[in-house]
Amino acid sequence: MIQPAKSNPIPQSTDLERHILPDKSLHPAFWSHLELDLDIRRGQGLNRNSVISQPLSPTLVSRNGKEAINFGANDYLGLTWHPEVRQAAFESSLLVQKFGSGASPLVTGQTLEHARLVQSIADFEETESAIVFSSGFAANVGTVASLATKDDIIFSDILNHASLIDGCRLSRAQLFIYPHCDMAVLRELVREHRHCGRFAFVATNSVFSMGGDLAPLVEINTLCDEFDMQCILDEAHATGVYGENGRGLVEHASVSSERIVSIGTLSKAVGCVGGFVSGPSLLIEWLTNHARSWIYSTALPIPIVAAACKAITLVRNMGSERRELASKAIELRSRLTGLGFEVGSGGSPIVPIYINDTKKVMELSERLLEMGVFVPAIRPPTVPKNRSLLRVSLSIEHSTDEINRLVEVIAREG
């Protein structure tokens, strides 16, 4: 029988010091380097702390015991709470009687449930095949680092997600960073340097995770055609949100092209965990042989795979929810713009409220929490210097009253 969860005692700092911190006298320079770095961060208001966020309902969270409306999740379609998704996880764990997969995919980690998920993703994306990684991060790193080599060249948007950046670095390809979505500079860089690489890639997010804006995919695709390049497209925040069937920016912008390597995640609109690449069998077979974050990492637990499989089938049919989400986002942007805030444009459920000052954004987020509204403050290095922002993430689960409350407290405190 499943017992109700007991809360674990939170370790006190004295326990941590006693059990975790080694004898500083053994490695004085190393430990004081760590201490100094953290001191500097604290001094600049840039220190990060992991806070317990206990879910209370699809839109309510308890942060450090304080109950608030949650505008800080990527659960755009509310699927993390969906009864059929939870049921799929529960049933598979009863059926297979096993939770973890127990091995990496090429050993014994690939079960029938994993094969079913691969097929569901390929069906959803309308591609020949797919491959599932343990996270979106692992999918990005493994894909970029295996497709590009030191003989190749990558043009990468300056605001790309850390996992694309790390993939680029690991690949050892020659790297050119272009200003955010700046097609003129990108074209110039490509014109000047394309000949330096055997193969060339443009790496970009489709929806940028902090600004919620979209990559100019049609133009990038045209440029790739013109200069014989591939586009590596991270659809993490677009899967399930954009396109009539939820296939992301590729579907939304009607760009179907052999030039694009499309990477998605199961952790945001799909409400589970895991990352994937979908595409022709040739690409998937290549990744099966070369993507180290897939080959050398344990396959996802079976109930999670079953839940993701259910969620993917639900996502496809959530066209009306996608439209509702976009109109909520457009309306919120227009209300905030009316109040004088800079919020970007478009229908993405990621609505940034630019405050541009690290200290102010932290204080504002704290004040909103006090008033029962949680909106995370995003600071450098996640965003560029002087571009700190409050990141509002909308979900179809947010009620009109909850969004009204958000606008009301921001109008009062912002």
Ligand SMILES: Cc1ncc(COP(=O)(O)O)c(C=O)c1O
């Ligand atoms: C644009 C983007 N790509 C990739 C990832 C990584 O995805 P996951 O959380 O599934 O590892 C994230 C997560 O924050 C993201 O925002």
